[in-house]
Amino acid sequence: MPNQRTGPGGQSPDSRLASVFRASSELVAWIATPWALWSFSIPLAILSVVVLIGLPTVFTTPGDKAHGMIAVPGAVTIALVLMQLAAAVISSWAAWYPAIAIVVSVLAAACLVTEIPRWRWLVTRR
Template structure:
């Protein structure tokens, strides 16, 4: 597999990984919202908004066109991994079996597609 930084913005491999990542994040946000809605609707809305805001605000330079608050690559990986794990756990709590299994399979596919990007992200440092 070619590392992300060598793939170019328009490569089919990078587009496929980005599409899978977006679908996984959207599914995770939906599952997280539904799981927390069982406790409180305002809590669910707050948690989903935070889940969307964190990767928007904190980004690794070179990974997104603009990083509002630049962070090293491992932080970007941690944010996405937390979203993935949270989404899977929430789906198994709030969704029917088939939905939770589908999101789990999508997340695994996304993780496999993301590995070249994650390898590259691990090399990115942010100077103070």
């Protein structure tokens, strides 16, 4: 397939476009979530960043990323991506102007659509 990254040994079919949407959504989640939580609780805002960055770094599905500390089934990786997307959308609506939140919501929707091939692959991983 054009524009697909597939490695030897059945590695994840992760397109560059999906990677860009996923990374952009993650970045928005990392910024918007502590921004939305800061006035409510500074420790919670800091904890949100630790969770949003730390969990996907520690828990990875074998073959999906080059490195990770703890191997998990594909469903866990999908749940972590969904957590990032939900954080990006909910936090952007809570912290920013509606116009920006709409753009973030469209970005998250695009991420969902482009992630489908990767998620199909991930659900087969245990």
